[in-house]
Amino acid sequence: MKKINEVIAEIGDLDSDLMGKAQERLDNLTKPQGSLGRLEELAKLIVGITRKESPTLKNKVIFTLAGDHGVTEEGVSAFPKEVTPQMVYNFLKGGAGINVLANYVGARVIVMDAGVAVDLEPHPDLVIKKINYGTKNITKGPAMTREEAIRSIEAGIEVFENEFKKGIDIVGTGDMGIGNTTPSSAIAAVFTGKSIETLTGKGAGVDDKGLKNKIEIIKRALEVNKPDPKDAIDVLSKIGGFEIGGLAGIILAAASRRIPVVIDGFISGAAALVAYHLEPKVKDYMLAGHCSVERGHKIILDHMGLKPILDLDLRLGEGTGAALSMSIIDAGVKIMTQMATFKSAGVSEKVKQ
Amino acid sequence: MKKINEVIAEIGDLDSDLMGKAQERLDNLTKPQGSLGRLEELAKLIVGITRKESPTLKNKVIFTLAGDHGVTEEGVSAFPKEVTPQMVYNFLKGGAGINVLANYVGARVIVMDAGVAVDLEPHPDLVIKKINYGTKNITKGPAMTREEAIRSIEAGIEVFENEFKKGIDIVGTGDMGIGNTTPSSAIAAVFTGKSIETLTGKGAGVDDKGLKNKIEIIKRALEVNKPDPKDAIDVLSKIGGFEIGGLAGIILAAASRRIPVVIDGFISGAAALVAYHLEPKVKDYMLAGHCSVERGHKIILDHMGLKPILDLDLRLGEGTGAALSMSIIDAGVKIMTQMATFKSAGVSEKVKQ
Numbered sequence: 001m002k003k004i005n006e007v008i009a010e011i012g013d014l015d016s017d018l019m020g021k022a023q024e025r026l027d028n029l030t031k032p033q034g035s036l037g038r039l040e041e042l043a044k045l046i047v048g049i050t051r052k053e054s055p056t057l058k059n060k061v062i063f064t065l066a067g068d069h070g071v072t073e074e075g076v077s078a079f080p081k082e083v084t085p086q087m088v089y090n091f092l093k094g095g096a097g098i099n100v101l102a103n104y105v106g107a108r109v110i111v112m113d114a115g116v117a118v119d120l121e122p123h124p125d126l127v128i129k130k131i132n133y134g135t136k137n138i139t140k141g142p143a144m145t146r147e148e149a150i151r152s153i154e155a156g157i158e159v160f161e162n163e164f165k166k167g168i169d170i171v172g173t174g175d176m177g178i179g180n181t182t183p184s185s186a187i188a189a190v191f192t193g194k195s196i197e198t199l200t201g202k203g204a205g206v207d208d209k210g211l212k213n214k215i216e217i218i219k220r221a222l223e224v225n226k227p228d229p230k231d232a233i234d235v236l237s238k239i240g241g242f243e244i245g246g247l248a249g250i251i252l253a254a255a256s257r258r259i260p261v262v263i264d265g266f267i268s269g270a271a272a273l274v275a276y277h278l279e280p281k282v283k284d285y286m287l288a289g290h291c292s293v294e295r296g297h298k299i300i301l302d303h304m305g306l307k308p309i310l311d312l313d314l315r316l317g318e319g320t321g322a323a324l325s326m327s328i329i330d331a332g333v334k335i336m337t338q339m340a341t342f343k344s345a346g347v348s349e350k351v352k353q
Numbered sequence: 354m355k356k357i358n359e360v361i362a363e364i365g366d367l368d369s370d371l372m373g374k375a376q377e378r379l380d381n382l383t384k385p386q387g388s389l390g391r392l393e394e395l396a397k398l399i400v401g402i403t404r405k406e407s408p409t410l411k412n413k414v415i416f417t418l419a420g421d422h423g424v425t426e427e428g429v430s431a432f433p434k435e436v437t438p439q440m441v442y443n444f445l446k447g448g449a450g451i452n453v454l455a456n457y458v459g460a461r462v463i464v465m466d467a468g469v470a471v472d473l474e475p476h477p478d479l480v481i482k483k484i485n486y487g488t489k490n491i492t493k494g495p496a497m498t499r500e501e502a503i504r505s506i507e508a509g510i511e512v513f514e515n516e517f518k519k520g521i522d523i524v525g526t527g528d529m530g531i532g533n534t535t536p537s538s539a540i541a542a543v544f545t546g547k548s549i550e551t552l553t554g555k556g557a558g559v560d561d562k563g564l565k566n567k568i569e570i571i572k573r574a575l576e577v578n579k580p581d582p583k584d585a586i587d588v589l590s591k592i593g594g595f596e597i598g599g600l601a602g603i604i605l606a607a608a609s610r611r612i613p614v615v616i617d618g619f620i621s622g623a624a625a626l627v628a629y630h631l632e633p634k635v636k637d638y639m640l641a642g643h644c645s646v647e648r649g650h651k652i653i654l655d656h657m658g659l660k661p662i663l664d665l666d667l668r669l670g671e672g673t674g675a676a677l678s679m680s681i682i683d684a685g686v687k688i689m690t691q692m693a694t695f696k697s698a699g700v701s702e703k704v705k706q
């Protein structure tokens with residue numbers, strides 16, 4: 001827990017002075033004030049986060065963390081659990097959705113094994129920080145020990161710190177883990193206090209019967225484990241996942257280094273909740289990449305006061321929505337740093353009314 | 354009118370066979386079916402429009418058309434009309450919002466004088482197709498003659514055709530013209546039948562009093578001119594603008610060449626309405642880049658059955674929203690053409706339920 005506490009202690013406030021300066025600059029660009037809406041908001045936020053007057057978002061990194069879930073025994077997913085390692089290999093070969101979108105927006109993808117149920121072949125682009133061979137079945141007891149929960153967060157911090165040394169300007173979160181919408185819904189229910197029904201969706205594609213079963217399973221998991229909403233580590237350990245803990249660590253570490261962190265979909269949202277309930281300040285460093293189709297994602301974002309950038313009916317995870325929205329965030333920064341001012345362009349300003 | 358009719362005659366149907374093949378390919382990619390939502394929809398639409406199984410959107414072009422409006426005499430805009438030519442020079446120097454965003458997404462910007470009130474300095478990147486020195490004040494009579502309306506559309510067709518020869522894969526529409534939300538609201542009212550109040554917003558930033566005045570001015574313009582909603586050329590000539598006519602021409606020409614055309618904000622929406630009421634089929638070739646803050650834009654898009662890609666509180670025009678959304682459309686195409694299939698990646702498919 002020491003490493004986590006040290007990271008949390010480093011999370012400071014946004015730089016409101018520099019954000020004021022950014023607003024002034026934005027207001028002097030050759031456009032009606034505020035007419036580039038969220039692009040302007042995002043640019044200003046990036047200034048506040050990074051403490052740089054003219055930030056650049058050249059080094060984009062997506063962390064895609066994989067983990068397995070014992071609860072798949074209960075038939076909560078439409079896909080077999082072998083798909084988790086198969087998709088990790090797909091990431092490493094560059095054939096997955098996240099590879100295509102990250103490549104398109106100029107981001108590199110760091111793939112981490114946080115707790116896949118089988119040993120993976122070593123690969124130069126694979127970071128292995130396996131906490132355990134998948135979580136335990138949460139309908140029968142805790143997903144992991146408290147110590148494993150802490151280690152999963154620390155593993156995320158470590159993978160971030162390692163990449164930070166190489167240069168990072170903006171980070172996106174991503175996940176892969178068959179069954180992981182189930183613990184994510186459970187986490188969301190504990191932290192937001194909303195009903196499991198409103199927070200549980202069809203994940204990768206169960207049918208109506210499957211959805212009903214999934215809701216029952218989550219109810220049972222909460223009854224059996226009684227996670228304490230005031231203790232985020234308790235919640236993570238009892239009903240979480242290793243990739244969820246790892247992503248929470250990445251989010252905290254990014255905030256401590258003043259690096260903007262783009263939250264992807266539902267699972268990343270659950271990880272963000274864990275980070276937020278460890279240290280609410282971390283929220284200032286988060287940008288919500290998109291609004292997922294998965295029920296409950298909107299509730300998670302509202303709980304933290306985050307407004308999604310994109311709304312494109314995505315529900316894939318992997319970091320795909322985060323990657324795509326990075327191009328919007330970067331566009332906002334470019335508007336702020338590259339547009340001409342009324343003065344420099346010799347354009348008349350608004351008439352006083 | 355001959356040129357317009359020839360272009361309209363060339364507008365065919367989408368290729369539904371190829372769209373079916375695209376759907377099949379999308380369904381075999383390593384992701385739950387449909388989980389990339391609108392990215393998949395957009396990719397399939399691009400296949401149907403272009404009739405290419407593996408389209409590429411390398412050559413992106415934004416057409417930004419400028420024109421002045423006699424109705425500015427009535428105090429409908431927060432900016433003086435000199436800003437129209439000043440902004441054209443800003444486009445040519447690369448300092449405007451559209452320059453920054455087009456550059457970011459890899460699009461080239463074609464600037465056209467469709468009817469600026471003053472003569473502009475020649476510039477290698479400026480296409481001069483001035484129909485007249487601004488429109489007439491629409492509270493006192495028609496904006497332009499019927500012949501000028503036809504010529505403005507034909508000018509758009511010509512500028513498109515000229516660029517088409519150099520290679521175009523996707524087109525975006527953009528506008529610049531102080532006062533041009535006023536004719537756009539008037540056009541929207543005539544074609545959609547909705548009230549002027551619901552269709553009129555603050556444009557570049559008039560205050561509440563200014564908005565009230567603007568609504569009165571539009572009402573007067575419709576009373577004085579009585580445009581016939583069944584005759585799109587009549588509507589354009591009586592209450593339109595030269596840049597609006599030009600953009601309608603570009604939209605028709607793009608559809609006739611099977612080039613996807615991304616509609617920007619409110620003024621582009623009004624131009625799209627003119628094109629759509631000349632030939633409803635053109636709608637299949639349009640993509641709505643974003644939903645503008647300007648009241649009425651949503652109503653225009655709904656009228657044509659278009660769903661915006663982005664919703665970022667933009668209200669600048671120039672083609673900025675179109676440029677930005679091109680990167681989303683292109684991302685969809687890249688998903689379709691670059692992702693691995695379940696078979697090629699050796700990933701297990703969904704379990705039969």
